[in-house]
Amino acid sequence: RLRRSRVSRLIWLLAALGIAALAVVVVIWRDDGGESPAGSSEPTLVEVAGHPLAVPVNALRFADQRRPGPHPRLDLALLAPEMQGRDETNTARFDVAGEPPDVVWLTLAPVGGEMDSAGRLATIYRRFLVGDPLAPIAGLDGRHLSPKAGYGGEEVWYEPGVVHPFVARCWPLVPGGEPTTCHHEEAVAGLMIGWRFPKAMLATWAETRERLRARLAQWGVPREP
Numbered sequence: 001r002l003r004r005s006r007v008s009r010l011i012w013l014l015a016a017l018g019i020a021a022l023a024v025v026v027v028i029w030r031d032d033g034g035e036s037p038a039g040s041s042e043p044t045l046v047e048v049a050g051h052p053l054a055v056p057v058n059a060l061r062f063a064d065q066r067r068p069g070p071h072p073r074l075d076l077a078l079l080a081p082e083m084q085g086r087d088e089t090n091t092a093r094f095d096v097a098g099e100p101p102d103v104v105w106l107t108l109a110p111v112g113g114e115m116d117s118a119g120r121l122a123t124i125y126r127r128f129l130v131g132d133p134l135a136p137i138a139g140l141d142g143r144h145l146s147p148k149a150g151y152g153g154e155e156v157w158y159e160p161g162v163v164h165p166f167v168a169r170c171w172p173l174v175p176g177g178e179p180t181t182c183h184h185e186e187a188v189a190g191l192m193i194g195w196r197f198p199k200a201m202l203a204t205w206a207e208t209r210e211r212l213r214a215r216l217a218q219w220g221v222p223r224e225p
Contacts, residue, residue: 048191061077128146
């Protein structure tokens with residue numbers, strides 16, 4: 001009887017270990033992104049720079065950032081003008097050779113010692129403006145940046161006559177080509193919000209910014225006062 005009891009305990013122990021191992025495998029599979037974010041608009045509760053946010057799973061680019069809890073930064077991809085993540089109806093718009101024409105790539109991170117785009121215009125970019133002014137785009141003034149200062153083929157676009165203007169630096173993806181990609185950063189409540197987007201979106205920059213701010217506010221990101 002004692003021997004049978006020991007055998008039974010051993011069988012139960014092995015079974016329990018097997019179940020535990022299976023549970024670990026399932027958790028690892030899920031954490032490694034085994035479940036595609038496409039189609040899942042359920043929010044995940046994350047935190048960055050002390051701000052609790054509820055961000056849809058399909059808006060977050062990387063599997064490890066879809067886990068609830070604090071993160072050092074968040075990387076998102078949103079379709080414009082809808083400002084929504086990837087799902088089964090729009091995945092083809094994300095999967096475009098080269099750079100998708102209507103996707104905004106976002107980064108949310110704590111403000112460090114860096115300046116936002118308006119600060120760079122005031123302290124850096126203005127020192128390296130060269131050539132004649134470019135034809136305005138949607139109320140933005142544009143200038144070339146000096147290749148001698150390391151800005152080969154780059155442009156800066158800015159909102160004139162504004163204390164804290166919208167500013168975007170644009171560059172070519174191919175050396176010697178025309179600028180096609182732009183980047184803008186703004187600091188809000190301890191968060192540095194950066195977004196990269198196709199230069200063609202400069203034509204609707206004010207609308208794009210407003211739609212983006214409204215969407216981020218829905219998820220818990222503070223708006224500018």
